[in-house]
Structure formats: structure tokens, C-alpha cells
Amino acid sequence: MARLIEKTPCEALLPVTCGALSLREVVGDRITSVAPFRGQATKLAAALKKLGLSWPEPNSANAKNGASIVWTGRDQAFLIGADPDSLAGHAALTDQSDGWARIRLEGPGAADVLARLVPVDLRGFEPGQALRSQLGHMMMVLTAPAPGAFEIMVFRSMATTAVHELHHAMKAFAARSAV
């Protein structure tokens, strides 16, 4: 039988630092895509409430006790760090845990680093907000786990490129700041 080696998406790539900026991988949480069935919004809301969460409006996220739910598109959200079983019957649930690389960027100037890669003004982006946009040419889910910190989610297959582009932007920002 094949011996499979478990690796994280950014294994051997992260962490990296650049001045006061740091880039590290976030691992271990279960990720489930939640797409509500028609007419099930009320029951889904009740099931989420038991997890301390609520269905996110577009461009928002909410969290409680290590679990979070992030808006990711029309009638779709990602439940992160929680068991989705209690939502069964109210929404289509799809395990996405191994499909995404999650990368946390933080430190002074983090928004300026992302300004080089993301076509959205992220000054003032704060916990509770979520958005879908691009990181370079990669589709991205972006949240703010803490003030001044960003969590970037890209497809796992894009992990190396995402780390490369982010690290490059961090170095360029640091070099420019030193002038």
C-alpha cells in the first residue's frame, strides 16, 4: 500500500518575515462550504445560532469561540473551524478542508503590501469584513482575523505562487520604506 505523506499547503515555504511584517500559514481547521437549500434560511439560522454564528451578509464574516463563517459568494459561505453536521438538511455541505491555502499577513504596512496585489482599497479593512477578489491573478477569499492582520485564502494549488508574490511585495514594500 502506498505510504502517503501528509503535507500542509505551504510546507517548507512559510513562515517568512520582512522587517516587522510576517507571513505565516494557518492550518488545521475544518473548512466546509455551506450553500442554503431553498426555503431553509430560518432553520439554517437557528442551527448556526447554536454554534454562536449567524448567516453572513455579503462582504462580512462572524466568529465565536474559534469557529467562523465567511461570506464567499451568492448564497454561499465557508464554515471554518466547526463541525458542520448540525447544518445537514438545511444546506448543501461540501468539505473544502484540503482545498485551500490559508496565509496570515500582519505587521505595520500589511495593507500597503496587499495594495500591490489586490485591486481593492484595503485601508480600513477590519474584523467582521470579508471579500472575494484577486491576489495577483489568483482568486482569493480575504478576511481580517485581528486589527491590522489579513488572512488570505487561495486555492491550494496556488500556494507556492501566492507565497512568492506576497513575499516579493513584502520585500519591495520594506525596500521602499527604507529609502
Added chain:
Amino acid sequence: MRITCPLCGTRDRREFYYYGDAVYADRPAGGAAPAAWDDYLHLRDNPAGETRDLWYHEAGCSAWIEVTRNTVTHAILSTRLVAERGGTDGAAPKPRTKGKSA
């Protein structure tokens, strides 16, 4: 050029993929006359002025959007989700304003 996604808000044009005239969303019913299919497949207005077309928020939320814009001024006049415009699956489409010349 910036387009307002009804869900995400105002975004750069690079996040969107252009599909074509919004008439693509008004597919004739199954038993429609050949002339209706001919119109649907091949005949398009080419207005100098207001027009409507379909855009896909490809690098954003993945929603299909109907954009009303002006081909002369490049102004984006309004946007709405294709899911909310009606007219799909052979259902009666909402009236479509023909392009006006400027």
C-alpha cells in the same frame, strides 16, 4: 472602468469577464418559432448609446451580472444580478429597452 457588483460593490474591470448582449439570458421557450431562435442566436443591436450586457464576476464572487452602460460615454448606468432579472428557462423576459442612438 469600474463596475458595481450588486454583491461585492464597486470593483475594477479586471475582476470581470465579458460575455455578450443580455439577450443571451432571454432564451426562447422550447417550442418557439424558428424566427425567434434565429433572432436569439444571430441578431444583435449595435447601439451608439445605452446597451445591456452580461458580465461574470469571475475574480470576485462568481455572480453573473447584467450591466446597463452607455457605449458612447462609457458610463455604467446600472447593474443587477442575472438571478434577479427573470426571463431565464423560457419564462417571459422582462421588457427589454432597445438601444437608443445618441
